[in-house]
Amino acid sequence: MENRRVILKKRPEGEATPDCFEVQTQALDELPPGHVRVSVEYISVDAGTRTMLRGEGFHMQVGVGQTILAGGVGRIIESSVDGWEKGQAVRGGLGAQTIATVPPEHLEKIEETNLPLSAWLGVLGGSTGVTAWIGIRRVAKPGPGDVFVVSAAAGAVGSIAGQIAKRDGAMVIGIAGGKRKTDYLVNELGFDAAIDYKNEDIGARLKELAPDGVNVFFDNVGGPVLDAVLDNIAMRGRVIICGAVSQYDDMDNVTGPSMYLRLAERQAKMEGFAYFHFPESIPEATQELKDWALDGSIKMPEEIRDGIEQYPEALQFMFQGGNLGKLMVKAS
Numbered sequence: 001m002e003n004r005r006v007i008l009k010k011r012p013e014g015e016a017t018p019d020c021f022e023v024q025t026q027a028l029d030e031l032p033p034g035h036v037r038v039s040v041e042y043i044s045v046d047a048g049t050r051t052m053l054r055g056e057g058f059h060m061q062v063g064v065g066q067t068i069l070a071g072g073v074g075r076i077i078e079s080s081v082d083g084w085e086k087g088q089a090v091r092g093g094l095g096a097q098t099i100a101t102v103p104p105e106h107l108e109k110i111e112e113t114n115l116p117l118s119a120w121l122g123v124l125g126g127s128t129g130v131t132a133w134i135g136i137r138r139v140a141k142p143g144p145g146d147v148f149v150v151s152a153a154a155g156a157v158g159s160i161a162g163q164i165a166k167r168d169g170a171m172v173i174g175i176a177g178g179k180r181k182t183d184y185l186v187n188e189l190g191f192d193a194a195i196d197y198k199n200e201d202i203g204a205r206l207k208e209l210a211p212d213g214v215n216v217f218f219d220n221v222g223g224p225v226l227d228a229v230l231d232n233i234a235m236r237g238r239v240i241i242c243g244a245v246s247q248y249d250d251m252d253n254v255t256g257p258s259m260y261l262r263l264a265e266r267q268a269k270m271e272g273f274a275y276f277h278f279p280e281s282i283p284e285a286t287q288e289l290k291d292w293a294l295d296g297s298i299k300m301p302e303e304i305r306d307g308i309e310q311y312p313e314a315l316q317f318m319f320q321g322g323n324l325g326k327l328m329v330k331a332s
């Protein structure tokens with residue numbers, strides 16, 4: 001039996017281009033005791049992966065020569081552990097590879113529903129739908145009367161965050177790159193408005209759409225987008241830092257917000273979060289997202305690249321703003 005895996009060949013400088021990775025074939029030994037072997041079906045492509053390729057800094061790092069860390073879903077094909085049977089669908093840190101050999105403590109069994117297996121990385125994924133749910137319900141808490149703005153709004157986390165804020169009664173404005181995305185947000189996801197930051201002036205559009213300011217900003221992007229919204233923050237507004245994808249290619253030179261004094265002027269505040277700091281909320285988030293996905297009241301488009309060889313290009317595609325919804329690679 002052979003595994004095909006994506007390794008880090010060299011640390012990217014700036015953009016993580018496909019030549020920083022290599023797809024290798026590995027012969028697999030006999031299954032060790034206490035392990036299961038999983039045929040990986042889908043691999044999650046996450047913006048946060050870029051921060052793991054630099055060798056130091058934030059949580060979890062990938063060494064040169066190591067398999068790229070990634071969430072995945074698949075089915076057990078071999079097991080040496082009671083209770084973890086062949087055919088069981090599982091989710092966990094399976095890595096960017098076709099066959100993962102892991103102890104089951106690293107896995108979670110997936111309940112069979114009418115949802116496709118890929119939904120457990122998309123709308124129900126920890127670093128996607130669940131992050132959005134926790135960010136909205138536990139941190140941002142937008143409600144009726146609030147103008148809520150989300151950046152990277154057509155991406156995995158942003159599209160769910162905006163839909164939950166809308167359910168919770170806020171007026172929702174998405175910021176995304178390109179007309180295909182802004183049309184999607186308004187026409188398919190029911191956002192009240194969308195700003196194409198590549199072709200429109202965010203500040204001018206916010207002044208039109210939200211003359212009294214932005215009450216809650218859920219930021220996935222950082223940089224100039226964060227500054228433009230800070231400049232339009234309402235009195236007692238809240239800025240929630242979910243991520244800063246515009247900064248991940250050069251983490252040694254992160255550009256902080258130049259408009260942060262608006263926080264003082266408007267009695268506003270800024271707060272960050274990571275979903276794994278709220279483990280007690282994950283079951284409730286998963287259940288509610290599952291109910292909404294099953295009754296069709298929440299949507300998460302999935303963009304799926306076919307074949308493990310596509311992983312390096314897929315990651316680059318995300319940083320070029322190509323994906324709409326959840327980006328994944330179909331491994332096998």
Ligand SMILES: NC(=O)c1ccc[n+]([C@@H]2O[C@H](COP(=O)([O-])OP(=O)(O)OC[C@H]3O[C@@H](n4cnc5c(N)ncnc54)[C@H](OP(=O)(O)O)[C@@H]3O)[C@@H](O)[C@H]2O)c1
Pocket residue numbers: 045046047048126127128131152153154155156157158175176177178181220221241242243244245246247273274275276318319320321322323324325326327
């Ligand atoms: N706090 C947490 O627990 C947590 C957990 C998971 C993810 N996150 C964060 O959530 C954010 C979204 O992650 P995701 O995995 O769901 O990715 P995603 O939103 O599906 O994809 C990333 C999107 O970011 C935008 N983008 C890329 N480079 C950009 C740049 N230089 N300037 C502005 N926009 C850029 C692109 O959309 P456009 O076409 O609109 O530019 C791209 O499609 C990231 O910041 C990530 O780190 C946080």
